[in-house]
Amino acid sequence: MSESEGTAPTAQFVENVVRHQHDLVRFLRALGLRGTDIDEVQQQTMMLVWEKWDEFDRSRTFLPWLLKFAHLEVLKLRQKRAADRLVFSDELLGAIAADAQQNVRLFESQLEPLRNCLKRLDPSEYELVFAKYAQGLSAAELADRARTTAKAIYRRLDRIRLLLTDCVRRQLIQPDT
Amino acid sequence: MRNDQPSIDLFSDGDEAVFSRFVAGELTDEERDAVDLRLRSDREFRETYLRWSILETDLERVMIEDLPASLPAAGRRNSPWRKASAPWALILAAVLIGLTLRTWHSKQAEPISPKVNALAQSEREQPPTIAVVVDVTGRGSSLHKGQRLTSGRISLDSGTLLVSFLSGARLFAEGPAELELREASQAELIHGDVALQNDISPQSFRLDLPNASVVDLGSEFAVHTGPDGQSVVRIGEGEVSVSVLGEDGTSWVSEVVGGPQNVTLMPRDANPLRNRNEPPSGPEPFGHVPPVPLQPLTISDGYVRAVRELKPAIYWRFETLDDDGMVPDEGSLGCRGRLVNPGASDAITVSAGQLQLKRTPQVRRLESERELPPVGGEALTIELWAQTAEVGWQTVFGLLVPGFPGEQRSSAVLEFAANTGLVHGPMAIRAVCRTPSGRTGGTNLFGEDLWSPGKWHHLVLTRGAGQAKLYVNGVLVAEARVPPAPDHERYFAVLGQLHAVNWPEHPGLIRQFVGAIDECAIYEQVLSAEQILRHYQLGQQAD
Numbered sequence: 001m002s003e004s005e006g007t008a009p010t011a012q013f014v015e016n017v018v019r020h021q022h023d024l025v026r027f028l029r030a031l032g033l034r035g036t037d038i039d040e041v042q043q044q045t046m047m048l049v050w051e052k053w054d055e056f057d058r059s060r061t062f063l064p065w066l067l068k069f070a071h072l073e074v075l076k077l078r079q080k081r082a083a084d085r086l087v088f089s090d091e092l093l094g095a096i097a098a099d100a101q102q103n104v105r106l107f108e109s110q111l112e113p114l115r116n117c118l119k120r121l122d123p124s125e126y127e128l129v130f131a132k133y134a135q136g137l138s139a140a141e142l143a144d145r146a147r148t149t150a151k152a153i154y155r156r157l158d159r160i161r162l163l164l165t166d167c168v169r170r171q172l173i174q175p176d177t
Numbered sequence: 178m179r180n181d182q183p184s185i186d187l188f189s190d191g192d193e194a195v196f197s198r199f200v201a202g203e204l205t206d207e208e209r210d211a212v213d214l215r216l217r218s219d220r221e222f223r224e225t226y227l228r229w230s231i232l233e234t235d236l237e238r239v240m241i242e243d244l245p246a247s248l249p250a251a252g253r254r255n256s257p258w259r260k261a262s263a264p265w266a267l268i269l270a271a272v273l274i275g276l277t278l279r280t281w282h283s284k285q286a287e288p289i290s291p292k293v294n295a296l297a298q299s300e301r302e303q304p305p306t307i308a309v310v311v312d313v314t315g316r317g318s319s320l321h322k323g324q325r326l327t328s329g330r331i332s333l334d335s336g337t338l339l340v341s342f343l344s345g346a347r348l349f350a351e352g353p354a355e356l357e358l359r360e361a362s363q364a365e366l367i368h369g370d371v372a373l374q375n376d377i378s379p380q381s382f383r384l385d386l387p388n389a390s391v392v393d394l395g396s397e398f399a400v401h402t403g404p405d406g407q408s409v410v411r412i413g414e415g416e417v418s419v420s421v422l423g424e425d426g427t428s429w430v431s432e433v434v435g436g437p438q439n440v441t442l443m444p445r446d447a448n449p450l451r452n453r454n455e456p457p458s459g460p461e462p463f464g465h466v467p468p469v470p471l472q473p474l475t476i477s478d479g480y481v482r483a484v485r486e487l488k489p490a491i492y493w494r495f496e497t498l499d500d501d502g503m504v505p506d507e508g509s510l511g512c513r514g515r516l517v518n519p520g521a522s523d524a525i526t527v528s529a530g531q532l533q534l535k536r537t538p539q540v541r542r543l544e545s546e547r548e549l550p551p552v553g554g555e556a557l558t559i560e561l562w563a564q565t566a567e568v569g570w571q572t573v574f575g576l577l578v579p580g581f582p583g584e585q586r587s588s589a590v591l592e593f594a595a596n597t598g599l600v601h602g603p604m605a606i607r608a609v610c611r612t613p614s615g616r617t618g619g620t621n622l623f624g625e626d627l628w629s630p631g632k633w634h635h636l637v638l639t640r641g642a643g644q645a646k647l648y649v650n651g652v653l654v655a656e657a658r659v660p661p662a663p664d665h666e667r668y669f670a671v672l673g674q675l676h677a678v679n680w681p682e683h684p685g686l687i688r689q690f691v692g693a694i695d696e697c698a699i700y701e702q703v704l705s706a707e708q709i710l711r712h713y714q715l716g717q718q719a720d
Contacts, residue, residue, distance in 0.1 A: 010643075013660075021613055022234075022235075022238070025234055025238075026230070026231045026234045026235070029230055029233065029234045030226070030227055030230040030231065030234075032200055034200075036615075036616060036617040036618070039586075039611075039615035039616055039617045039618045040615075040617060040618040042613055042615060042618070043611060043612065043613075043615060043618035043619050043620075044618070046612050046613065046660055047612075047620075047660060050660035087199065087200060087202045087209065088213070089213050089217070091217055092213050092216050092217050095216070095217050095223060096216070096223065096226070096227065099220070099223055099224065099227060100227060103224070103227075106224075106227055106228060106231060107231065111235055111238065111239055114232075114235050114236070114239055115239055118239065118240075129236065129240065130240060133236045133237045133239075133240035133241070134240040134241055139194075139197065150194075151190060151194065154190060154191055154193040154194035154197065155191055155193070155194075157193045157197075158191045158192060158193040158194075161192075161193065161229070161232060164232065164236075165228075165232065
């Protein structure tokens, strides 16, 4: 596709990809990918989607179509890693991928409400979230730091998640001021 | 729909415990199978998992992006690229390279390209390059600077010879001397004087002597081997393993010797290894490998005019530093270059009209003082001159998306490639494009067998109209189709080192560029082949 013919489609491609880039990361993590595997599959998915761009029905939603190709790339990666012990069975991977493609509303959560809600956590809760996600400490390390058990840490994180989820839902109804 | 749950207690620990441990692979096989079964059969549970995973991803992103200023070098809170309100739209970014072939990721389903065949064919037909001549003095030598060396004998009647092996080791010989080069990390001194330095390569270098051998363990040492087969080894820095060989060619007597110290090897003697701290009575082996002589780059006014006519967004000339100690920008953005050098050493300086970089355990690089705005939509050209002092994997230039130290994602990288672990010819120039920006993967573009230490190279990357092209010294050496990538993310440019942290246990990730860089320009347009060639030719001319 020459640039003169494809200016509008090119812009559409870019717009769609940019808008859903974080959704792609969410999807890949839901399929169990971490670290450099996410980078690798992202790269490959982008190239594949670009190659197939002409086949995309512009009247349909882009995200399910994007996730379909991402799923294929994840399967290719798993084939390359056939010797590794895989956490997700093939059937489970397929079920999660299908759910994600059929329920793209799950990906509609935005980051800004989450940021606002994080500010509303009390200091000890925020510190726990910070230690886990910014510093990358495991449950065992967090438990050691807090002189408690990993089970207790998990329960605290469950509670924090509920708080954040509730808060984000309310944010989406009424923006913070 | 719920299936019967297996009789294990795991699910009573709560979703966080189940899902965290499941994806981390921390469950026993029985527990893992139980969770897998429940996820497959219970749609509601599966949706709970999806929501958990999405929130997990979002929390990680938000917490890392919004790191407070108290964390070391995490991105200062007041840094303009840490805008908490900026949406995290992954950069499709400066896609600058590709292959003329398909990428090696997608090659699995596609026939092997002619160029890969040609590379393999070339390697089969010709002896592989194992070293390159960096400098040679003396009359009558058939060797010349930049000459590729394969395994074989070198006779040096007089003068000196400085050689860089592809392993990264450097050898300095003074004539008269006779050497046999064997591999990128092995040679034999038949007679004469040599010095060897191997402080950048993780591989040991083995220097065979008559009935003896010296294996460096990260060191600098010198050897004199006389016609009588006796050798004196002077260890300057580091350690070496010195062996006298038995009749079967294996080590008969050996010792690890640390510098500074001399060792005399007398293979026929009952006491073949003699440590001596006083200078030997015979000819003194010289002890030091000289640094690679770097050449000046004299840029003509015509070159500068040609660059300015094209109105670059950034144009760092490295003529001087301003009052703030920054490199002035003669481009339209007015974005200066900041010398990052926490060690406050002379590891990175602007002198003699160049950006000069030395090897150091600390981080040192030049960074754009602020993030660059989306540069020119899809069209982008990066142009610079670079001269390296070493053979190794070195990053000259990078376009990075800011992140936690060590987590910075690159959208484009330009490198001198040797000992990379990738498949390419020797002494290649490498460019890599990542869409979206990342820390691995992407599309590689290689220009093969193009560089030598101690010589200036004109490097240009262009991206536009779904194409990326790499030019070296005015010649197009590689091109590829790439997805369109207008910039929506703000990124910054770096010279001299890619990552902001040094990992001693992963030296290959550091990739410090050692040498000099000059005339770095970033344009918001795709320069044509004619313009690039003209720049290169003007750069070769003195006023």
